[in-house]
Every structure is written in structure tokens, then in C-alpha cells.
Amino acid sequence: MRLLPALAIGLMIVAAAACGDDGETAPPAGGGGAGGSSAATGGAGGGGGSTAFDWGLPPGYPKPRVPEDNPITNEKVELGRYLFYDKGLSGNGTQSCATCHQQSLAFTDGLPVGVGSTGQHHVRGAMSIANTGYLNAFTWANPVLASLEEQALVPMFGENPVELGLAGQEDTLLARLKTEPAYVDRFPAAFPEDTDPYTVENVVRAIASFQRSIISYRSAWDAYNYGGQQSLSESAVRGKDLFFGERLECFHCHGGFNFSDSVSHEGTTFEEIMFHNTGLYNVGGTGDYPPDNTGIFEFTGFPTDMGRFRAPTLRNIALTAPYMHDGSIATLSEVLDHYAAGGRTITSGPYAGVGSDNPYKSELIAGFTLTVQERADVLAFLETLTDYELLTDERWSDPWH
Numbered sequence: 160m161r162l163l164p165a166l167a168i169g170l171m172i173v174a175a176a177a178c179g180d181d182g183e184t185a186p187p188a189g190g191g192g193a194g195g196s197s198a199a200t201g202g203a204g205g206g207g208g209s210t211a212f213d214w215g216l217p218p219g220y221p222k223p224r225v226p227e228d229n230p231i232t233n234e235k236v237e238l239g240r241y242l243f244y245d246k247g248l249s250g251n252g253t254q255s256c257a258t259c260h261q262q263s264l265a266f267t268d269g270l271p272v273g274v275g276s277t278g279q280h281h282v283r284g285a286m287s288i289a290n291t292g293y294l295n296a297f298t299w300a301n302p303v304l305a306s307l308e309e310q311a312l313v314p315m316f317g318e319n320p321v322e323l324g325l326a327g328q329e330d331t332l333l334a335r336l337k338t339e340p341a342y343v344d345r346f347p348a349a350f351p352e353d354t355d356p357y358t359v360e361n362v363v364r365a366i367a368s369f370q371r372s373i374i375s376y377r378s379a380w381d382a383y384n385y386g387g388q389q390s391l392s393e394s395a396v397r398g399k400d401l402f403f404g405e406r407l408e409c410f411h412c413h414g415g416f417n418f419s420d421s422v423s424h425e426g427t428t429f430e431e432i433m434f435h436n437t438g439l440y441n442v443g444g445t446g447d448y449p450p451d452n453t454g455i456f457e458f459t460g461f462p463t464d465m466g467r468f469r470a471p472t473l474r475n476i477a478l479t480a481p482y483m484h485d486g487s488i489a490t491l492s493e494v495l496d497h498y499a500a501g502g503r504t505i506t507s508g509p510y511a512g513v514g515s516d517n518p519y520k521s522e523l524i525a526g527f528t529l530t531v532q533e534r535a536d537v538l539a540f541l542e543t544l545t546d547y548e549l550l551t552d553e554r555w556s557d558p559w560h
């Protein structure tokens with residue numbers, strides 16, 4: 160997972176300085192963003208035989224941006240689905256992408272941190288795959304990992320930590336894919352122009368296409384926001400107003416249709432990648448985070464980047480516990496405690512410290528008080544972001560069964 164810090168130099172990272180952290184956010188999801196609702200983006204350039212892909216999104220819901228060198232087609236999405244669920248994609252045959260990204264948990268795994276095929280623990284927790292087609296920066300804190308295609312190589316070949324554990328096994332992997340009956344027609348169909356479609360590059364292209372197709376757009380919130388339906392309880396509506404209000408400030412970092420301030424979609428004109436320190440730690444009172452999890456500081460080395468992470472989407476958040484980059488908060492109610500206190504206090508152990516005093520903390524994390532009813536309202540609102548159809552939609556389920 161670690162890339163050379165040098166790679167980050169020269170990159171334009173909009174890691175908003177402590178004083179400018181309130182800037183630039185999409186408006187409260189009301190308007191649904193600038194998304195196009197025109198005809199399906201198809202497999203233009205996908206080559207003979209490929210069929211155009213229909214996102215199937217409701218009007219007003221933005222479409223993901225697709226890289227020019229990997230147009231999305233039905234054939235690629237289908238191949239990617241097989242690969243995503245294929246345990247043969249791990250060195251010892253025990254794991255697939257879906258081991259850590261399970262559909263029933265909105266494509267997370269319920270664990271605090273990822274556990275790889277050899278038992279090695281990741282320092283961070285698995286993130287939802289839904290709506291990753293809208294990201295312009297991937298994982299919890301990586302300003303240089305810019306596409307789903309590149310990202311897929313990390314779990315496959317990464318050695319620190321080992322996830323799927325395929326390093327050095329490329330040839331074995333490709334040889335196996337060539338002989339697997341499920342792939343004999345699917346690779347050539349997905350990449351009809353290639354004389355040898357069985358390449359690592361095409362593996363990640365197909366997986367990325369599949370992931371791009373996984374979009375969460377059928378929550379009660381969506382029915383309310385895009386469909387004009389009365390699908391929210393009174394409590395959830397009050398929670399929505401709190402969430403989008405200046406007392407709680409949540410929407411500044413978790414705003415827009417994807418409930419995150421780092422998004423990209425068809426028609427986006429100005430892109431930002433934002434990283435924030437929420438005062439989760441303040442080890443020894445010096446502003447430090449645990450040494451293996453320093454956020455984008457790991458890349459830039461700038462002291463003010465200590466503890467800055469990406470604000471993840473809050474879609475399906477009720478299903479993706481435990482929370483935060485290291486899974487260190489168990490419940491949504493405790494997440495609210497953290498924000499209400501303006502940062503978390505850890506009283507003992509190696510990471511003891513008063514997070515609310517973290518000098519690098521975003522000024523938007525100022526703390527607030529909630530009545531018992533208000534807390535219930537915010538939680539009710541967060542639950543409306545759950546998209547139950549996502550969890551069982553056959554298009555994204557395991558095709559091997």
C-alpha cells in the first residue's frame with residue numbers, strides 16, 4: 160500500500176489548510192449535483208462486438224466518469240464480476256476481492272482492519288466498493304492513487320501488507336485464467352481487439368468496470384431526494400436538517416449526492432481531493448496519530464498533514480461498522496460522541512491523548528451538544544442512507560454460485 164513519498168511531491172493536493180477547511184463543498188444533496196441524466200454512456204471505442212452499458216440510474220443522479228482507455232461495456236462488467244469473486248485471484252486460493260468486500264455488508268467485511276490471505280493484518284479497514292466510480296482518490300488516505308484500475312493492483316500484488324498475495328505469480332495467474340472454462344469466452348468477448356486478452360492490465364480493467372457499475376441509488380434518502388417520495392420519517396427529516404446544518408457541520412465534508420467532499424463524475428468541472436484531521440487521536444499531546452496510520456502525512460511529510468484522511472461516503476453507513484480508518488469506533492452513536500466532543504479522548508494506553516486539542520484538527524470539528532431526541536434523529540437520518548437493494552442485487556452477486 161505504501162508508495163514512495165517522492166511520488167507525492169509536485170502533486171496538487173488540496174489538503175485544505177486548517178484555516179480554509181470550510182471551503183468548497185457541494186450543496187446539501189437537495190439538487191442532486193450537476194449530474195447528467197442523458198442517454199447511457201456506452202462502449203464507444205470498446206471494439207467490435209462489445210455492447211453499450213446502461214447505468215440504469217434515475218434522472219438527476221450523476222454518472223461515473225469512465226477513463227478513455229477503458230470504456231465500460233457489458234462484457235467487461237460481466238468478466239469483472241467473475242474476477243471479483245474468484246478465489247483463484249489469491250496466491251493460496253483462499254481469498255477473492257469479495258472476501259473483504261462482501262455484498263451483504265455493502266461491500267465491506269465487518270472487521271476493524273482487513274485480514275489478508277496469509278493472515279497478515281492491514282493497518283486500515285476495508286472500505287465499501289459501492290460508488291467508488293465517483294472517486295478521484297482511493298483508499299483512506301492516498302493522494303496519488305487515482306483510478307480503480309491502479310487501485311486493484313494493490314490488493315493483488317501488494318506485499319505490505321499481503322492481501323491477495325499474487326506478487327511474483329503473474330504468469331501462473333494468467334495461465335490459470337486461460338484454462339478456466341468460465342473465462343474462455345469472457346476474456347475475448349470483453350477485449351475483442353486484443354490478440355491475447357489474458358493480461359494483468361485487462362484483469363484490472365474488467366474488475367474496475369465491474370466496480371464502476373456498482374452504484375447505490377435506491378436508499379430511502381434517494382426516494383425522498385430524487386423521487387420526491389415521503390420516504391423519511393419525521394425523525395429522519397429532523398436528523399437531515401441537523402446533518403445539513405451549521406451546528407453539526409457534517410455536510411461540509413460529507414455533502415453532495417455521495418456524502419463525501421471528494422467526488423468526480425461525468426460533468427464535474429472542478430475537482431478537489433480533500434483530507435481532514437477529525438481529532439481522532441492526539442498521541443502525547445503533540446498532534447500525532449499512531450505511527451502506522453498518519454494519513455497523508457505518510458506521503459507528504461508536512462506536519463500539518465498529520466492525521467488527514469479522506470471523508471468517506473456515508474451511503475450505507477449503518478451497515479459498515481466498525482468505523483474510521485482503523486475501525487476504532489464501534490457504533491454510529493459513538494461516532495457522534497467523537498464529533499460532539501470535538502475529537503476523541505483516549506485516557507490510557509500508548510495512544511492516550513485529547514483529540515479535541517489536536518493542533519492539526521479541522522476547524523469544522525468544533526464540538527456540539529445533542530439532546531437525546533436529536534441524537535436519535537441524526538441516527539435515523541443516517542439509516543435512511545441504507546440501500547437494501549444493493550445488498551441483494553443479482554448484477555453484483557457472486558456468479559460462481
Ligand code: HEC
Nearest residue numbers: 256259273274275281283284285286297298299311314322
Ligand atoms: C484482505 C482484505 C482485502 C482484499 C482481499 C481486498 N481489499 Fe480492497 N480494501 C481493503 C482495505 C483494508 C482497504 C482500505 C485500504 C487503505 O486505506 O489503505 C480497501 C480499499 C479498497 C478500495 C478503495 C475504496 C475507496 O473508497 O477508496 C477499492 C476500490 C478496493 N479496495 C477494491 C478491491 C479489489 C478490486 C480487490 C480485489 C482485487 C480488493 N479490494 C481486495 C481490504 C481488502
Ligand code: HEC
Nearest residue numbers: 407408409412435468469470471482483484494498521523
Ligand atoms: C472536517 C470534515 C468532517 C466533518 C465536519 C465531519 N466528518 Fe465525518 N469523517 C471525516 C473524515 C476525514 C473521516 C475519516 C476519519 C478517519 O478515519 O480518521 C470521517 C468519518 C466519518 C464516519 C465513519 C465512516 C466510515 O466509513 O468508517 C462517519 C459515520 C462520519 N464521519 C459521520 C459524520 C457526521 C455524522 C458528522 C457531523 C456530526 C461528520 N462526520 C462531520 C470528515 C468529517
